[in-house]
Amino acid sequence: MEAKNQTLTKRLREARRARATDDAAPDAVNGNQDQDMAQASDDDDHHGSDIAKNNEVANQVVSLSLNAGGQRQYLGSASGAILANLLGLQGQAGQAGVDSDAEPLFRRFTTTRGQINGVLEPVQDIPHEQLARSLLAAYLSHDHLCYPYLHPGKLINTVAAMYSEEHYYETHNAEAFTMDMIFAIATAQVHKFSWQVLPDAETHYERAMSKLGRVLETGGLVSLQSIMLLCQYRMLSVSYSTSASLWHLLGMAARLGLELGLHREAVYTIPEGISASAREELREEVEIKRRCFWSLFGMDRVVSNTLGRPMAINLDDIDTEYPLVEEDRGAISTASPSVEDILDNPEWPANTAVFVHITWHRVITGKILSSLHNPPKSRMPDAQTCANIREQLKQELDQWKSGVASLQLVDPNTGKVKDKSTFKSPEWYRLLYSNCILMLHRPTNSPHDHPLTTAALEQVYHCAQESIQSYCFLYKERRINYTWITLHAVFIVGLSYIYALRTHFQNKRRQFRALAEGQPATTEGQLSVDPTITQIVADTRACSTVLVALSERWNTARECHEVFGRLSDAVLADSSDFYISSTSNQRANSQNAPTDSSFKPNEPLLFDDFSTEQLSAPQIPTEVDNTYQDCYEELQELFGSYYGDNALLRPPFDWNFEL
Incomplete structure (x- = not known):
């Protein structure tokens, strides 16, 4: 670290001298006044270079220290950590993942009109x-x-x-x-x-x-x-x-x-x-x-x-x-x-009831955070306690959903409506409910977390599907909130949808393989109805449309819809393989010649620290798993060095344990 700091200091000193020499070089036609101005400019550049030097060295030290500690920016399991780096700081301070103590809290990261030498000044007149x-x-x-x-x-x-x-x-x-x-x-x-x-x-x-x-x-x-x-x-x-x-x-x-x-x-x-x-x-x-x-x-x-x-x-x-x-x-x-x-x-305005109902929802999300996601591993409840907590919060969430009917909201079927507020749309409240259900079943840091059951998988799939439809509706009606919070939420919903499909098709393949080998098979962890390829295409396309529309407002967030697109293509490939293999199996069974060649893993397993339930079943990588592995570098760039500390994406939590 000391050698790196000395190298940076030397480079900055040479750059400062070169720039000072250029700025101080007198023009042949300049008088004493011009020389004084050049000297003043040299002093300003010298002072600015010192600041740049201090910021650069400090940022490097901070970056090295935090990376050595295992993470650049603190994030918990509830976030999904999907867009932390995408939506982080820009400029030099953002490279370290934290705010620089040497910079003002409200500093602009680029110099624009109205800002001279870091001092904000009034710009233009007030609007008419x-x-x-x-x-x-x-x-x-x-x-x-x-x-x-x-x-x-x-x-x-x-x-x-x-x-x-x-x-x-x-x-x-x-x-x-x-x-x-x-x-x-x-x-x-x-x-x-x-x-x-x-x-x-x-x-x-x-x-x-x-x-x-x-x-x-x-x-x-x-x-x-x-x-x-x-x-x-x-x-x-x-x-x-x-x-x-x-x-x-x-x-x-x-x-x-x-x-x-x-x-x-x-x-x-x-x-x-x-x-x-x-x-x-x-x-x-x-x-x-x-x-x-x-x-x-x-x-x-x-x-x-x-x-x-x-x-x-x-x-x-x-x-x-x-x-x-x-x-x-x-x-x-x-x-x-x-x-x-x-x-x-x-x-x-007669909108207090709307505000109170929104606040109630915030209270419920806070309870989910504090009960399931924020506790440290040493104090995480066991599996049965987590199930009881989820059931209690689900009941309160159902009560909240019932109360939406009493609000004065805008009926979307009444024709053209001038009121474009998201908070007066019934669709937005259905969206909040679905997202809360997804949050209840999101993987946590608990060592007792188990793979999703059939009932939980059904809820994740249908709620993710409903959320995608709601976001798409709000976008078409020009009611969606163009915020980085919405972008993060849509991405998490899309990942939840992909995860549900991947889990379903993988467990289907396990079932067929067990039957082909003459072993007992189970339908646990499967959807009651196989999603059709047409439905999957419609859902993933709708989610991609919203992601593209939202990410266009953030230069650093445009890669998220590309990652989702690659995962969508992979889950479509998995679904196609499933239907083709299913047809082949039916034809083979009718000829009394079962085969399981289409289900052999294409890649070796990279992890072996699975739960007992996971070890008891054949591990069958899917196309989503392979594509997820291909996206590993991109995901690391999005998450930073705390990628491995994220519960949603860690191998032991049933998202990528087959990789």
């Missing part, structure tokens, strides 16, 4: 009033449904004041920051509204960042809401770290929320003996705090679930009640509100 009103309406009709931690009435009043009061934008930093972030978040979702020729979302973001320091000095709830706006934008942004840095940023917000006591119901108590007007004002403030806490809770669950990391907010520490559904007093109750409908009614 009509566009600002439309962006705010778009935010309130979609993003605000899932994370209603800002008072809609105050937002509407702020927009009105920005364009009616002189110097309001310049003198109200917190309000201006909030509106700029809302403009950025809404602009990132323009695909839902068929808008064109809009300013880039980062234009609004950079304008907001120029005020962040002054806003954070305010402290309290305002600072918490500001950090949550940053988190919400980073879930949509394609230019910033959306893994490690977002997780750390959410951790900061969670600590601030806990410091404010938002996890305790006592904070929301309204004192007696105050005037009616003061009581109403305090009631609105209390409700905003309550929504703010549960919005933060939801963000924490979503990001922790995707990354498979520990959650920042422990459910056992919370006694805060959900927002009261009776608080829905707004006049906005139509399915497709216009801009005027939203902005002319500053009361609470």
Whole structure:
């Protein structure tokens, strides 16, 4: 390591000297003033080179240290670890897989307009009033449904004041920051509204960042809401770290929320003996705090679930009640509100029930994480306890699914609908249910994990199939959320579908081989009906379409749909071989000449640390196994050095134990 550091230091020193010499070379026609400017430029380059040197050496040391430790970035089993590196940091800091301590938390990874020498400066003017009103309406009709931690009435009043009061934008930093972030978040979702020729979302973001320091000095709830706006934008942004840095940023917000006591119901108590007007004002403030806490809770669950990391907010520490559904007093109750409908009614929108139901789902996913995926191996429950936990959580999930019928959602059969929000679509709630079932049966780090039973395999197959259909429907209806979280979820669903088919066809081949050898055969671990090739083609094509559409927004994530395409081709080859072999066997059996030559393994086994159940059955590699082995290098590039620590992909957990 010391030799490597010395080599890097020498190279950087030579590069710095060469560049300084070029910059300092005087032109024959330059005067003293030009020489002074050259000297100043040389000093700046010298300082910049020192910083680059320090960052490079530090990054190399960090990279070597973390790689020697066995993993570059922490991820747990719940994430699947499928897109961790794909969606990691860009630039020098991203090469090490972690944020550089020498860089600001909110730093842009490329220098663009509005940023000089790492200092964010205001860029362009605020949008014209009509566009600002439309962006705010778009935010309130979609993003605000899932994370209603800002008072809609105050937002509407702020927009009105920005364009009616002189110097309001310049003198109200917190309000201006909030509106700029809302403009950025809404602009990132323009695909839902068929808008064109809009300013880039980062234009609004950079304008907001120029005020962040002054806003954070305010402290309290305002600072918490500001950090949550940053988190919400980073879930949509394609230019910033959306893994490690977002997780750390959410951790900061969670600590601030806990410091404010938002996890305790006592904070929301309204004192007696105050005037009616003061009581109403305090009631609105209390409700905003309550929504703010549960919005933060939801963000924490979503990001922790995707990354498979520990959650920042422990459910056992919370006694805060959900927002009261009776608080829905707004006049906005139509399915497709216009801009005027939203902005002319500053009361609470009638969507609290939707938010509470989404929050309940986040609570369930948190329970799955804490019970099945996040415990260390030494404290993992045994197989029977895991089965009981899955059954209990399945019952709660069924109750949640039944409650969807009581929500005011948009009927997709009513014709053209203006409301493009995912959170008002019944299909999105069916998607959440199916994904939760897949999460329940996802392999864990438990040494007691067993191969899927027939009942579990049926659930994985059908839920994966339903999820693919739901994602495809939302994409066609322009309702899908174009976020890296959605991309990760679709990829995991696609892998679950491939895994179910691979398990089914492999166990079928085991059954036929046992029958051919005159041994007892079992139908365990098989689907009740053999999937047809036509159905497999339709499902994999639908999943690939959504993956391509989502991954186009991330330059570093485009390889995921190629990997899925190769696995899809492999499972199609397996299904074709199965039907051909099945026909051949039937013909051979009719001639009283059974044969098993078509089932002999083509490659030697690479692993021998299987469970007793796995050893008791003949090991028959499938085309999916072989293709998976061919994708090993690509998967290592996607996952990094923690590939071997992922429960979904490790050999002992029945995904690639035949390789």
